[in-house]
Amino acid sequence: MSPPQQHPGEGPRTSARPDAAQCFARRFQRLQEVIYPADVGRPYTEREIAEAVGMSVSQISNLRNGRSVPRADRAVALATLFGVRVEYFFSPDEDPYARDVEAHLRAIEQERRGEPVGHRDRAAGGPARAGAGLLDDDQVRQIAEGVAVLPRDMRETVGALVDQLRRAVGRPHKQRERKPW
Template sequence: MSGRHDAAECFSRRLQRLQEVIYPADLGRPYTEREIAEAVGMSVSQISNLRNGRSVPRADRAVALATLFGVRVEYFFLPGEDRYTRDVERHLRAIEQERRGEPVGHRDRAAGGSAAADTELFDDDQVRQIAEGVAVLPHDMRETVHALVDQLRRAVGRPHKSRERKPW
């Protein structure tokens, strides 16, 4: 399996999970693909391709989807055992419990915390930590992640900083 396929499959699972759980109370139901597409400026077929694991979105569209569902964009790509991913899943389960009328320990209805608080995205140390985690991925998947990071930097107006290579 190629790294791009793995990334598309992970993105698909996470997008489907968010769509099942995160939706406005006034709708009383999950977003349709058309509603998602209109909210993030994509076509219905593009959303369908994402949901079915046939593609991975451009960085700006991944950010728009993350913002729509109230998560940080990395939720779509981090491994399941990552702390942030586990936190989002815990919040999603709490929302599901609340809808079933079961007691919930907190009332935070956002899946991953405030998206507005994350507008700064990552500082260079956080990017470096992610990159170190990426090093264990297959080559194709590393290329996808590197391209995503570059697109994210351009989307927020932060040019890529080239670092001096150490001689050792």
Template sequence: MSGRHDAAECFARRFQRLQEVIYPADLGRPYTEREIAEAVGMSVSQISNLRNGRSVPRADRAVALATLFGVRVEYFFSPDEDPYARDVERHLRAIEQQRRGEPIGQLNRAAGGSTLLVGGPAPANAGLLDDDQVRQIAEGVAVLPHDMRETVHTLVDQLRRVARQHKSREGQPR
């Protein structure tokens, strides 16, 4: 088997897994191939070829797909035993568990997000992003179309307001 064929199979398997599990709450269902294609600037047939292991995306398109699903691009090509790939899979299983109504503790909706916290209260700094995560988000936003960047900025502003409200409530005496 050629290396390119192996890469295409690995990419397809991981891509299908993300498509099955990661989707916006407002849709309540997985992305369609058309929605993915429109989000990353590809054709539906190109997305189909990726899902079926017939091709491997160019680097810029792999990055766009990774950004869409909230993972680092290496997830698509890393071996199963890679620590990052295992972490993403753990997050995906937790999302599935949450959808089934099973308790899982706190969960980051993006598959490649911060550490999953199972049970018990979250540490005080659990929601904080490190510099690499902030840089990765900024780089991902840069490749989005203008209207999508505006949506991301609005969401970030809303999250900041919620975080400030939460922080001010924590500071109040009980």
């Protein structure tokens, strides 16, 4: 019996790694369902993801379906695309970072459904405060790091959009540094 085929850009397929592949697939699917460009108004297609991270559509399909795990560099590229740290893909559900990401994903889903999102939905603990449903500067920065894979003109558009949204909700505008991302 011959060993399973492996596509370039994927990690090895072994029977010892099904939990990692399944965990990666579950988290990858979750991100794909929730994180997508507002101007498109729908989740990324497998083709769009593949092009963004330099993989084939079949490799993305294998990852999404739990048939393989990516090489480290591809996992980092996928994490960057979705604006998370790579450990999100492999951490247990009770990991604080994984729980924080899940809380943010639930808050995004609530906002899309038009439901109010309070501070308690964004993070555990701490008193509620005015404007608590808004992202703080660190959260905005994390999202901005996720757009680093976009072409320069699109990054500038995202920056302008963030500025417009801040003005629309009455948040003070901080002069942002021009990053050469």
